Amino acid sequence: MVEQSQWMKQVEANPGHSQWYIERFRQLAAAGDDIVGEARLIDAMVGRSSRVLDAGCGPGRNAGYLHAVGHGVVGVDVDPALIEAAREDYPGPDYVVSDLAEMDLPAHGIAEPLDAILCAGNVMTFLAPSTRVEVLRRFASHLAEDGRAVIGFGAGRGYPFQEFFDDAAAAGLEPQLRLSTWDLRPFSEDSEFLVAVLGKRAG
Incomplete structure (x- = not known):
């Protein structure tokens, strides 16, 4: 049993809290208001009918957009x-209730590998700290060889950016x-937000 997430503790x-959100x-x-900027970035990165995971999908804003424009989408x-x-x-x-540290899409009858993973909304900072590496490992295991994971979260939330890159x-x-924003502004050492595009390490 994995450690309970910070979100569920809240x-x-x-x-x-959930209903408020x-x-x-x-x-x-x-x-x-524009609530799908993250999804538009993902849509620009992949071809039509791609397999996309919205990791920590919340009430579905990004998953819904990506589905509407023609992708096969899983929200967890x-x-x-x-x-x-x-x-x-x-x-x-396809929506699945699961802690990301225990995510196993094939067990739910969902095809993989994935072309892209979106992890927005500061989800990484709502994980139990002890599960961060495992969540990232599961992202990697579900990705296609040329797939990409796009992860965004803010500074000052208990997860230093360099620690994230080490994980x-x-x-x-x-x-x-x-990047420092979902609209593609460059990242610098004093950026208050990180959007990281990650791929599987070769070999």
Whole structure:
């Protein structure tokens, strides 16, 4: 049994947290705000009908967009309430309730390998710290040889960027591109956000 994620610890401490998060994105969508910038980046990186995982998909905003533009999408989240909302608001993708540290898509009848993995919304910082390398290892194991994982999270959230890159290396992933935003602005040492494009290490 893996250590409980930071997200689920928050949910246990505040049972209304999941619903607050769901309603937040419903309100943003209703207001016409752009809530799928991360998904557009992934769409630009892969060909049509690609296999894409939205890791830590939450209530489905990115998975729903990627499905709508023609990709085969799997959304995985540890929180059953978020998966229920995703199925309601963005039907079409395959949704799976699972901790990312225990993710096994073939066990759910979902084909792999994956062309791309999207991990947005500070998901990496909501993992139990002891599971970070295992999550990255599972990303690598599900990726096609030329597939890419795109992972974004902010600074100051208890996971230094260099520690993340060290963990990625331990999991068999290496950086191909480092950005500071989802709209492709360059990364620098004082960037407050990281968007890392990772590929499987050759050999």
